[in-house]
Amino acid sequence: MTGNADTPLEAALAQARTQAPAVEARLRTAWADTPLAAAGAAHDAAGGKRSRVRLTLTAAALLGCDARDAEAAAAAVELLHNASLVHDDLIDEDATRRGVPSVWKTHGTAGAVLLGDRLLAAAHAEAAATGAPRELVQALSATARRLVDGVARERAPAATAPGDAARDAYLDLARDKSGALFAFAVDAALILAGVPHRERHVARTAFEALGAAYQIGDDLADLDGHKLGRPAGGDVAAARLCAPVAALRALGEPATVAAFDRFLAAPEDAEIWIARLRGADVRAEITGWRDGLMGDAASAAARLRPELRAFTGWAATAIGGPAPSEEAPACAAATP
Amino acid sequence: MTGNADTPLEAALAQARTQAPAVEARLRTAWADTPLAAAGAAHDAAGGKRSRVRLTLTAAALLGCDARDAEAAAAAVELLHNASLVHDDLIDEDATRRGVPSVWKTHGTAGAVLLGDRLLAAAHAEAAATGAPRELVQALSATARRLVDGVARERAPAATAPGDAARDAYLDLARDKSGALFAFAVDAALILAGVPHRERHVARTAFEALGAAYQIGDDLADLDGHKLGRPAGGDVAAARLCAPVAALRALGEPATVAAFDRFLAAPEDAEIWIARLRGADVRAEITGWRDGLMGDAASAAARLRPELRAFTGWAATAIGGPAPSEEAPACAAATP
Numbered sequence: 001m002t003g004n005a006d007t008p009l010e011a012a013l014a015q016a017r018t019q020a021p022a023v024e025a026r027l028r029t030a031w032a033d034t035p036l037a038a039a040g041a042a043h044d045a046a047g048g049k050r051s052r053v054r055l056t057l058t059a060a061a062l063l064g065c066d067a068r069d070a071e072a073a074a075a076a077v078e079l080l081h082n083a084s085l086v087h088d089d090l091i092d093e094d095a096t097r098r099g100v101p102s103v104w105k106t107h108g109t110a111g112a113v114l115l116g117d118r119l120l121a122a123a124h125a126e127a128a129a130t131g132a133p134r135e136l137v138q139a140l141s142a143t144a145r146r147l148v149d150g151v152a153r154e155r156a157p158a159a160t161a162p163g164d165a166a167r168d169a170y171l172d173l174a175r176d177k178s179g180a181l182f183a184f185a186v187d188a189a190l191i192l193a194g195v196p197h198r199e200r201h202v203a204r205t206a207f208e209a210l211g212a213a214y215q216i217g218d219d220l221a222d223l224d225g226h227k228l229g230r231p232a233g234g235d236v237a238a239a240r241l242c243a244p245v246a247a248l249r250a251l252g253e254p255a256t257v258a259a260f261d262r263f264l265a266a267p268e269d270a271e272i273w274i275a276r277l278r279g280a281d282v283r284a285e286i287t288g289w290r291d292g293l294m295g296d297a298a299s300a301a302a303r304l305r306p307e308l309r310a311f312t313g314w315a316a317t318a319i320g321g322p323a324p325s326e327e328a329p330a331c332a333a334a335t336p
Numbered sequence: 337m338t339g340n341a342d343t344p345l346e347a348a349l350a351q352a353r354t355q356a357p358a359v360e361a362r363l364r365t366a367w368a369d370t371p372l373a374a375a376g377a378a379h380d381a382a383g384g385k386r387s388r389v390r391l392t393l394t395a396a397a398l399l400g401c402d403a404r405d406a407e408a409a410a411a412a413v414e415l416l417h418n419a420s421l422v423h424d425d426l427i428d429e430d431a432t433r434r435g436v437p438s439v440w441k442t443h444g445t446a447g448a449v450l451l452g453d454r455l456l457a458a459a460h461a462e463a464a465a466t467g468a469p470r471e472l473v474q475a476l477s478a479t480a481r482r483l484v485d486g487v488a489r490e491r492a493p494a495a496t497a498p499g500d501a502a503r504d505a506y507l508d509l510a511r512d513k514s515g516a517l518f519a520f521a522v523d524a525a526l527i528l529a530g531v532p533h534r535e536r537h538v539a540r541t542a543f544e545a546l547g548a549a550y551q552i553g554d555d556l557a558d559l560d561g562h563k564l565g566r567p568a569g570g571d572v573a574a575a576r577l578c579a580p581v582a583a584l585r586a587l588g589e590p591a592t593v594a595a596f597d598r599f600l601a602a603p604e605d606a607e608i609w610i611a612r613l614r615g616a617d618v619r620a621e622i623t624g625w626r627d628g629l630m631g632d633a634a635s636a637a638a639r640l641r642p643e644l645r646a647f648t649g650w651a652a653t654a655i656g657g658p659a660p661s662e663e664a665p666a667c668a669a670a671t672p
Binding site: 034035036083087090091109110111113114116117118120121122124125127128129133134137138140141142144145148149151152153155 | 370485
């Protein structure tokens, strides 16, 4: 079934591919043939890379977990992810996702709230269907609460002092908002495999850092207008705590930061600030954060058993994507 | 600790009272000291009767469940209930709850969505903290999905044909929207106590009927303007599927129902229809439904072990409240 795989990682990736359709079928049952079927189909139409499903299935295959348990855990992770997407689009008033109208746009506040709730509840039922119901449900629930807390803090972009505190607050946010879910995607497999707490903690550290690095890449894509159907700098215009906002507050002169904080309190004429945030200094700062996170992930990975070390290395490329320096836009920086 | 209780039910009610503060403490941890603390406190200020907490704790005490398990299960039930209240107020644009501003009014769409999500996730963690994590989490999740489906169907008041189909659709809705949560409040204790599936099913039937009867009382209170801070007939004005709406569609002449369905599709000038729904014929129809549900509950209760039978009888009074005929308003019915 796994073909002529040369390494355990290749064999696990191949097995994950064969299991992906079973996970898709589980995901559909969370909304198909229910009063939320139309809203669920609308969200499903936006698609998704299923990166987290691949993480869980691959880690589980590497560790020899029961296949049905792995599929339920992968479904739990992906359902939580999609619940948060549906609710976040409503909160952020993002009209599209991957170029497709958002659920709240097509099915209203009611459709988005109820579909997200249904997916969140279904996620917990999937976690409970495994061989480690208590541990997996509690880890899933804790992850969901970290996502919620991250989104809540995202809406207070100037809650901390400028300087290092601004950087630390952003990195905490990125760990909560994106890192926690990547870490749980892997931890779910480690829980099922009965991996000791100490090694689970190390693996979570690695994937939390990778997830935070992924978030930085996502924030830069937003700034640069590389997100399908989203305006360039949309996060900044909405005064959300994102990497460029945090970087300017971390490195800017006091007078600039004071002016920027006034903008964040009452966002108007965002274009001038978006241009400023595209400056080389901001990008260098952000790139430094991302490099630091990738280094943290590599350090943690070195302490994992060989197959998980190889898996983390693969994930660093698969999740992390190209280095931020390669994404720099051609436009010149302007200073307001 | 339980005083001079004369019957097992009185002893269980007394024990439930002593456990209530521990449940309150668990409920607070779902939002206190988090980024959602202010939103959580705003919701908490609206208070609540904690009927479902009392059901779970009392049933658990009657059956000799572990006290900590009972408190976790009661917290899970109440957290789910409150998650649905916070999200429903947002969906229904209800500006107040028990006379206090709703969370979405004070903390926006973001505050309401995120607080509800946090409570829903915390509910599942509480269920997983008990001695029956898989069964309790799956029952909780299934209940959450029934609530969601009920609210979704509430927004399509004329989805069925008139006549008996309209009545049946409403009773299904009332069972999903309110019955399921009362049934789960009791079933949670039965799960913890290891009560056989057959008896659990009978108990769920009884409490689902009581919960649906409670919903009918709530719908009548809305029609009659007996809900604090809510306009009389608010459900009708918003074209929600509620008992009076279903009753007119169940018993009305075809021409009246056709006109009413046009109103439900585009609600305007609701006053004339609210007055019509206060007619004696509609109230008699609804009273008949409620009597039928109370009869269903009594029939099911008769098949339960003695202590659960006594408990169901107590709950029928505690939950069901006065008979609907006693609540009839003084105003005369008008026909549009």
